[in-house]
C-alpha cells in the first residue's frame with residue numbers, strides 16, 4: 001500500500017473473491033485515465049477521473065455503485081475563454097457475462113473493467129454550454145452583444 005499509483009486506462013477489479021463468497025463486497029478507490037477525455041469542446045482535465053465504487057455480486061452479475069469525480073474544462077460559449085469546474089457524477093453500473101449492448105458491461109475471467117463505464121458517466125456529466133460567468137458579455141460586447149445586458153442597453 002505504498003508508492004506511486006499508476007494511472008492506467010483500465011480499472012480492473014478482480015471479482016474472484018466475490019464469486020467464491022469470501023467477501024461480500026469489494027471497495028474500489030482508484031484513478032483511471034480515460035481513453036478519450038472529451039466531447040464537443042468540453043473534456044476532463046488530464047483525462048483523469050477518480051472512481052470510488054462498491055462492487056457486489058448480484059445474481060450472476062456484478063453491480064458497481066459509487067461515484068466518478070474529476071475536473072472538467074470547456075470553452076465559454078460566449079467569449080470562448082476557458083471554464084473549469086468540478087465534475088462529480090454517480091456511478092451505477094451492472095456487469096454481466098452476457099452483457100446487453102448499451103446497458104450492461106462485460107465480465108471477463110471474473111474481472112470487470114470500470115474504466116469504460118467511468119468514461120461514459122464522466123462524458124454525460126460534462127457541461128453542454130458552459131459560461132465563464134452568468135453575465136459574460138462575450139469577447140467584444142460593443143460590437144457583438146450577446147449577453148442579457150446588451151438588450152437592456154438598447155444598442156445604438
Ligand SMILES: [Zn+2]
Nearest residue numbers: 076079132136
Ligand atoms: Zn465567457
